[in-house]
Amino acid sequence: MNDAWTQAGSRIRFDWGPAGADATGPGAALVAVIDVLSFTTALTVAVERGIAVLPYRWRDDSAGRVAREHHAVLAVGRKEVAGAGQVSLSPDSIRRSTGIERLVLPSPNGATIAARLAEAGATVVGVSLRNADAAAASVVRRLGAGEAVAVVAAGERWPDGSLRPAVEDLWGAGAFIAALVRRGAGDLSVEAGTALAAYRSVADDLTTALRDCASGRELRAYGFPGDVTVAAQLNAATAVPILTDGWFVAEPAPHECR
Template sequence: MINPYQQAGYRVRVDWGPQGADAVGAGATIVAVVDVLSFTTALTVAADLGIEVYPYRWRDASASEYARRHDALLAVGRSEVDARHPVSLSPATIRTAAGVRRLVLPSPNGSTIAQRLADTGATVVGVSLRNAAAAAAWTAARLADDPDTVVAVVAGGERWRADDSLRPAVEDLWGAGAFVDALDRHGFGPLSPEAEAAAAAYQRVAGRFPQVLQDCASGRELTGYGYPQDVAIAAEVGVSRMVPVLEGVSFRACAVG
């Protein structure tokens, strides 16, 4: 029996988290990873600055050695930022850091999914609300002439603290939907029902950012912890023309004219 979770027969497919990445990413030509708060937003801010980003599953004992091996700065936890460790997963710290050329950016969701997809043969790109339109234009231009190509979109989601299970996060649904909606406007399809639902969710709130991002659960969480600027940066819809593309083990920026 054909895997029903693969969304076969559709050129644009959407699912959630690492397992969803395995399902819809199988056989995909391009996989867009979406983690709006905050991995892919941080990734697009880094791309705007020309910073090469190395995704890593999480900041454990091996992360420091990994950063040393690649002559890269290791991002710390948000609460650990100081003069010696100026960069975290917070996009605001990346924007204000000086002299950073290579960055190891751990994250349990978007970064983990990107690493998981690295060996599948698909081209992996980072998508946020900031660059969804540019990423869709970049994708459509590369795949328009081949009707057999497939684009998989993976919404990262968050993790419940109690048991580490997946929490579907509406900001990632909006980010995935912004990308899918832009692909559809380029005539790239057909969209799976899951992809259509994501696009519809984005269309419902388009024009109401940053307010809806501030009001969703993840936005309230970050604001409550003292990082409203990260939510504001994530809500910069369409400001970036850079598409972070995973080449080997790192993301490098491709500019869209």
């Protein structure tokens, strides 16, 4: 690993995808993963409903086995949801669900990166536009003097499997970084500053930008405009998912901490 890629010396760092997580994560006290459409938005909706979420790479036979072993519900494909007992990566489906306590949530992007970071020993925070401010407050409380936070935009995939930098994740990262800066956690890498600038460029009309970006158009064409609407609800949630023993659970509110 080239030392320059780690962005060492900056308290707030930013990069893309699994390789970016590998570069910036090891030197950070906490790593924020952002996958706005839709893993971390679905994750935020789940934990605010009291659902523990296990991030999983693929929805395959092994995912079903893991779900059974943990007495959890396995998320199905978006168009496979048939009732309140089933959910998918669609945040809307999770908001409509009932009776779910544990959820195995596969995602080739956000979930894969979160699981990869956890295996490397990182403390992982799930961040979306919905909880950007609450997540920043949590991170600032946790950061010790001189400690750094790495911000990882998950991105999407091109048909050949290569990383497609997804602008909605850049904006989500920027919203989170903006909230960190407001709380005095500054000293941004150039990369983190670029994410912040990108967010500020759309902050006045974030809903329209999210709807009209490539991923937003794709989801709307696929029949899930509600997922884009939920994802655009800036700072509507106070739940902060923290990956603990393999499961994302909501961090206790500050007054509940011992």
